[in-house]
Amino acid sequence: MTKVFFVRHAEPNYENHDDRIRELSPRGMEDRKKVTAFLADKNIDIVVSSPFKRAVDTVKDFADKNGMIVEIVEDFRERKVDSGWIEDFTSFSKKQWSDFSFKLSDGECLKEVQDRNISALNIVLEQYSGKNIVVGSHGTALSTIINYYDKSFGYDDFENIRFLMPWIVEFSFDELGNCTGIKRHSV
Template identity: 65%
Template sequence: MTHVYFIRHAEPNYKNHDDQTRELTEKGMKDRVLVTDYLKDKMIDVVLSSPYKRAVDTVKDFADKYNLHIKSVHDFRERKIDSIWIEDFQTFSRRQWADFNYKYSDGEALNEVQKRNISALNAVLIEYQNKNIVVGSHGTALSTIINYYDSSFGYDDFERIKSLMPWVVKFTFKNTDCIGIDKINLFDDKS
């Protein structure tokens, strides 16, 4: 069995509108320790991440503590919305979930995000078969992966996890067949 732990990044600084360099807030930097605590006994073999700073920084505390190199995988990046900042994200997002091919002229449709993330994941499953893998990820990218294996996961589910950062989704695979999805709220047992 191959276990892939997708880690949705901790709280980012939304004042930084540059998607690639957006860093974690002070709270996000503290909350990433929840990821380290959760992963400590999972016998992780490899740590991969979207190249975006907030995703890398969320798994960095764990990787540093266990002396694991973080390998950047460009196709695990978040969806590109447009070349400008979108103020009404909720309306845009609802429209994209209703139509997986909807996008702004300079952005990506959820269908495109899903295809590139699944392609990257399939390559990882072949390269690291029967390993325990961590992937630093993003809310929309991760949601499209869940939707690929469980089509009932849609906009309402995405809305429910929108403020859940960090968030862990464990996928279990036999070869490249997904045989289980577990969603882990790291804040459930925290005060």
């Protein structure tokens, strides 16, 4: 059996609008210790992450304390919304969840985010079969992964976790790569 612990990043600094280098807030830096404590007894073999700083930094405390490196997987990155900051994020999110192909001119639709993240997950599952894996992730990216395996997960569920940071979702996979269970953990 393979277990994958997707870790939605801790609270970021919302003043920084650069998605790739947005760091954790002081609260986020403190809250990542909760992730480290949760993962302490999970026999983790490998830590991978989205390349975005807030995701890396959320799992890096655990990796550092356990003498591991954080392997960057570009395709685990968060959805690209557009070239600029979106003021009415709620309306935008509702449109995307009601139509997985909806996107702004310079952004990604949820179907693209889901396909990219599932493809990356399948590679990780093949490469680390039988291992316990941590993946530093994001709210939307992780939500599309949950939706892939559980179609009932939709906009209302996404809205319920929108401000839940950090958040851990544990996926279990059999030796063929089939998802056999999903558990949500608040930390």
